[in-house]
Amino acid sequence: MTQAPAQHRGTRSRDAILDTAGExxxxxGYAATSISMISAACGLxxxxxxxxxxxxxxxxxxxxxxxxxxxLAALPPVEVPGADVAQRLDTFLDExxxxxxxxxxxxxxxxxxxxxxxxxxxxAVAEVHHYRDALLAWATDSVSAVFGLRDRPEVSDELAxxxxxxxxxxAVARWFEPGAALETGPLRVALLALAAHHGVAPHGARPxxxxxxxxxxx
Amino acid sequence: MTQAPAQHRGTRSRDAILDTAGExxxxxGYAATSISMISAACGLxxxxxxxxxxxxxxxxxxxxxxxxxxxLAALPPVEVPGADVAQRLDTFLDExxxxxxxxxxxxxxxxxxxxxxxxxxxxAVAEVHHYRDALLAWATDSVSAVFGLRDRPEVSDELAxxxxxxxxxxAVARWFEPGAALETGPLRVALLALAAHHGVAPHGARPxxxxxxxxxxx
DNA sequence: GTCTATACCCTGATAGAC
DNA sequence: GTCTATCAGGGTATAGAC
Numbered sequence: 151m152t153q154a155p156a157q158h159r160g161t162r163s164r165d166a167i168l169d170t171a172g173e174x175x176x177x178x179g180y181a182a183t184s185i186s187m188i189s190a191a192c193g194l195x196x197x198x199x200x201x202x203x204x205x206x207x208x209x210x211x212x213x214x215x216x217x218x219x220x221x222l223a224a225l226p227p228v229e230v231p232g233a234d235v236a237q238r239l240d241t242f243l244d245e246x247x248x249x250x251x252x253x254x255x256x257x258x259x260x261x262x263x264x265x266x267x268x269x270x271x272x273x274a275v276a277e278v279h280h281y282r283d284a285l286l287a288w289a290t291d292s293v294s295a296v297f298g299l300r301d302r303p304e305v306s307d308e309l310a311x312x313x314x315x316x317x318x319x320x321a322v323a324r325w326f327e328p329g330a331a332l333e334t335g336p337l338r339v340a341l342l343a344l345a346a347h348h349g350v351a352p353h354g355a356r357p358x359x360x361x362x363x364x365x366x367x368x
Numbered sequence: 369m370t371q372a373p374a375q376h377r378g379t380r381s382r383d384a385i386l387d388t389a390g391e392x393x394x395x396x397g398y399a400a401t402s403i404s405m406i407s408a409a410c411g412l413x414x415x416x417x418x419x420x421x422x423x424x425x426x427x428x429x430x431x432x433x434x435x436x437x438x439x440l441a442a443l444p445p446v447e448v449p450g451a452d453v454a455q456r457l458d459t460f461l462d463e464x465x466x467x468x469x470x471x472x473x474x475x476x477x478x479x480x481x482x483x484x485x486x487x488x489x490x491x492a493v494a495e496v497h498h499y500r501d502a503l504l505a506w507a508t509d510s511v512s513a514v515f516g517l518r519d520r521p522e523v524s525d526e527l528a529x530x531x532x533x534x535x536x537x538x539a540v541a542r543w544f545e546p547g548a549a550l551e552t553g554p555l556r557v558a559l560l561a562l563a564a565h566h567g568v569a570p571h572g573a574r575p576x577x578x579x580x581x582x583x584x585x586x
Numbered sequence: 587g588t589c590t591a592t593a594c595c596c597t598g599a600t601a602g603a604c
Numbered sequence: 605g606t607c608t609a610t611c612a613g614g615g616t617a618t619a620g621a622c
Contacts, residue, residue: 181400282544312554318540319533326500336530336562343561344554
């Protein structure tokens with residue numbers, strides 16, 4: 151405690167500020183969260199916040215960055231184990247639901263701060279887009295692995311976007327019904343139907359001959 | 369123009385304030401929209417806003433009320449014409465897509481102001497919930513009419529919630545891809561699959577014998 | 587790295603002439 | 605109903621001692 155306490159205190163303060171700021175901003179939104187609120191809530195004086203992050207916008211960007219890395223780390227790996235599509239889809243949806251349940255702040259930050267892009271700085275806008283792009287890329291890779299869609303990028307794109315819309319819609323519903331979880335049941339049915347609609351058979355292997363599908367080819 | 373100009377000017381000013389406030393609040397959110405901004409944008413002095421609405425919160429509630437009535441008036445009637453399910457579903461989705469396209473403010477207000485419920489007044493929170501409840505009730509009645517679900521309320525409830533989630537998710541996606549429209553194609557496939565999953569046949573008549581259980585076949 | 591004190595501006599809201 | 609003028613308070617951000 152005498153060698154390098156300053157540094158330790160520094161990073162600890164930094165984290166404390168980010169914790170409180172993330173909590174408050176995800177609850178009240180960016181504009182409604184004042185520096186003084188954060189200062190009062192985390193106990194550190196206002197100037198410390200400015201020493202660490204330079205501006206309110208700097209805090210916002212740092213909060214977003216941390217939320218993004220945390221959420222992406224919590225998401226299941228892209229390679230989903232399982233013999234057939236149904237099995238892989240089940241594990242995939244279970245893990246998504248779990249990540250969704252355990253990280254309520256992540257999406258809410260993305261929503262709340264994404265909404266006020268107009269006023270935000272260039273760095274903040276870039277970070278918000280980075281966040282959302284990473285989420286979309288992860289979803290695309292995942293559904294591609296689940297359904298075996300390496301050679302059907304347009305299908306995995308559609309399935310991924312659809313999944314994200316249902317997830318964001320649920321995040322929205324969540325501030326009307328606070329306990330609302332991601333309803334994987336209907337989502338599962340919908341994804342299977344969408345895949346079938348594009349001629350992706352509900353088996354483990356990718357269809358070499360998708361002629362049997364509802365829309366054999368497009 | 370000499371008999372009752374005061375009244376006319378009054379209601380015209382009122383509308384102008386509401387127009388500007390709705391536009392600004394849907395873009396920047398409630399907290400980031402100041403009385404002075406509204407005043408400058410609509411040309412009327414600050415005190416006029418207070419004379420008409422009493423407080424910033426009063427403006428907010430009035431804006432929400434007007435957006436709700438406008439959006440609900442723009443939504444298609446519950447009784448959808450059409451011989452069979454597929455036909456009714458198509459017209460229904462087309463009209464929803466159209467309303468969604470023509471009234472971008474409505475949902476954004478609901479989202480943006482719904483997010484900051486924590487800080488808002490009781491009247492504002494009540495109005496937000498009223499808004500969302502009306503939307504949900506309309507969606508439930510509509511899908512019930514489309515699929516003929518008068519005796520399966522739990523199914524129409526699920527379909528309506530699913531539709532609303534996709535719609536809100538699209539409204540969210542909209543502030544990343546400004547032109548994004550409601551993708552009725554995938555939604556159509558999903559709703560039909562969900563209905564089938566609950567044993568609702570894709571015909572005009574309601575199924576008298578849904579004994580097939582959860583799904584006709586899986 | 588952390589604190590106190592403070593500058594400067596804009597906020598929501600009111601008073602009172604017209 | 606609309607205007608000008610104004611208040612008290614809180615906002616972001618900075619300076620400088622420790």
